[in-house]
Amino acid sequence: MGIEVGAGRKAQVVVIPFPAQGHINPALAFAKCLASKGLLVAVVTTTSIAKSANFSDCTSLTLHTVSDGSEHVEGTETVEAYLKRFRCNFSRNLADFMDDHMSCARAIIYDSIMPWVLDIAKDRGLAGACFFTMSCGISAVFHHLGQGLLLRYPYEDDVAVSLPALPQLEKRDLPSFCHVVDPEQCAVKLLTDQFSNLERADWVFFNTFDNLETPVLEWMRRRWAITTIGPTFLLLGESKKHSISLFEPKADAYREWLESRDPNSVVYVSFGSMASLKKEQMAELGHALLATGYHFLWVVRSSELDKLPPDFASTAAGKGLVVEWCHQPEVLVHKAVACFVTHCGWNSTLEGLSHGVPLVAMAQWADQTMNAKLVADVWGAGARCGGRDGIVGREEIAKCIERVVGGDEIRRNALRWKEMAAEAVGKGGTSDLNVVDFVSKIAFDDGGDFSPTSVLV
Ligand code: UDP
Numbered sequence: 001m002g003i004e005v006g007a008g009r010k011a012q013v014v015v016i017p018f019p020a021q022g023h024i025n026p027a028l029a030f031a032k033c034l035a036s037k038g039l040l041v042a043v044v045t046t047t048s049i050a051k052s053a054n055f056s057d058c059t060s061l062t063l064h065t066v067s068d069g070s071e072h073v074e075g076t077e078t079v080e081a082y083l084k085r086f087r088c089n090f091s092r093n094l095a096d097f098m099d100d101h102m103s104c105a106r107a108i109i110y111d112s113i114m115p116w117v118l119d120i121a122k123d124r125g126l127a128g129a130c131f132f133t134m135s136c137g138i139s140a141v142f143h144h145l146g147q148g149l150l151l152r153y154p155y156e157d158d159v160a161v162s163l164p165a166l167p168q169l170e171k172r173d174l175p176s177f178c179h180v181v182d183p184e185q186c187a188v189k190l191l192t193d194q195f196s197n198l199e200r201a202d203w204v205f206f207n208t209f210d211n212l213e214t215p216v217l218e219w220m221r222r223r224w225a226i227t228t229i230g231p232t233f234l235l236l237g238e239s240k241k242h243s244i245s246l247f248e249p250k251a252d253a254y255r256e257w258l259e260s261r262d263p264n265s266v267v268y269v270s271f272g273s274m275a276s277l278k279k280e281q282m283a284e285l286g287h288a289l290l291a292t293g294y295h296f297l298w299v300v301r302s303s304e305l306d307k308l309p310p311d312f313a314s315t316a317a318g319k320g321l322v323v324e325w326c327h328q329p330e331v332l333v334h335k336a337v338a339c340f341v342t343h344c345g346w347n348s349t350l351e352g353l354s355h356g357v358p359l360v361a362m363a364q365w366a367d368q369t370m371n372a373k374l375v376a377d378v379w380g381a382g383a384r385c386g387g388r389d390g391i392v393g394r395e396e397i398a399k400c401i402e403r404v405v406g407g408d409e410i411r412r413n414a415l416r417w418k419e420m421a422a423e424a425v426g427k428g429g430t431s432d433l434n435v436v437d438f439v440s441k442i443a444f445d446d447g448g449d450f451s452p453t454s455v456l457v
Helices: 021-036 047-052 079-101 117-123 136-146 186-195 214-221 253-259 279-291 302-307 312-316 328-332 346-354 368-378 394-406 408-425 430-444
Strands: 012-016 040-046 062-066 105-111 127-132 203-206 226-228 266-270 295-299 320-323 337-342 359-361 382-384
Touching: 012 021, 021 040, 021 105, 021 127, 021 346, 021 430, 040 047, 040 079, 047 062, 062 079, 079 117, 079 186, 105 117, 117 127, 136 186, 136 214, 136 368, 214 226, 226 430, 253 295, 253 320, 253 328, 266 279, 266 328, 279 295, 279 302, 279 312, 279 394, 312 320, 328 337, 328 346, 337 346, 337 394, 346 359, 346 368, 346 408, 359 368, 359 394, 368 382, 382 394, 382 408, 394 408, 408 430
Parallel strands: 012 040, 012 105, 040 062, 105 127, 127 203, 203 226, 266 295, 266 337, 295 320, 337 359, 359 382
Antiparallel strands: none
């Protein structure tokens, strides 16, 4: 049953995730949460994503597909070519889809890296709600990058950057493309463009929670209609069913394997869905994992497997297990897991913190370096590995694992974040109230124009 908005109509919103692993699940979790509160929720994704992922657990939503033109692509294409094609095809097909099928919708919730969707919403008199799946802190950095504020800094190793409401950031904390500062570079443009029309968005959702990023959220709230709704993966309560994977675990053997381990005895290692480690780095990590006194569960995607040291799986037998993919939240919640060696993608960071699992941060690129800085120096929930020439050595990794697993203070801090994350999404928590407020505004709006000031509380 959807919420009645008069004349028997139900209030409907359209959710449009960006088609990548780290973006889809936060959007789907939010979509399901909105559906559980009575909205009719239509999710629109690309035809190719619908083919490669299993959406069978999304029965509370209606799933729709539009083409991004990928069926006409032969061979590989550059990221730049992909983004151009995606925008051109998807935006055109989405506009047609909205006209043909979504004339009753009240709002479009779209991923922040597709700011052009806002025009599709506004041209049809709909509210536009932008959804950031990265932290508020790194998003503020991207804003400053777009404003040219970072151009003044020389980017030498020992020069700290001061940005409003953020901790002092050193060169190693910032994404490498901040050092290059070519505004037309594909990644820079993609990330700075998130702010290109944000003042026209009626809501600006962040997959974060108030206590985690208080100062920068306050700073951002003075400028945009910032609304925290995270951690989204907790919005519907703990369940292995609330996410989809673009990768399938080849086997479920890791579940049994975990069950047979003692509490706090397993180092869980994963670098998310995109990071690609150098062969040398894989070797250092492999040695470190074999050297510690813990068992380990290491996710190595199939495309990375040939970088493992020769015979690694057999050398590690009895001590560690290598899997091509797993259901990460299910692993993190397991009592056997003592720490999480992570690339610090935002979802992984939030999932680790929300389960009270201490983190060993081995950031690779983009937002991960700043997330690693926050994890270690601001949230006190982990240790950050230092490397030389882009490689973290085996001793450093092993040292960080020992520090994190043996560190009472780090563990206490991690558990505090777990409590605060649960509070935020629990009844009456900040994220919960923000979701409820959004639902009531969508359901009971009289159909007039939405203005950002009307949603600021
Ligand atoms: N993930 C998973 N199984 C794995 C590895 C990762 O389910 O074996 C999920 C993880 O729970 C997270 C997402 O993949 O939700 C990765 O997102 P993140 O932002 O951490 O990194 P990205 O893949 O975007 O670099």
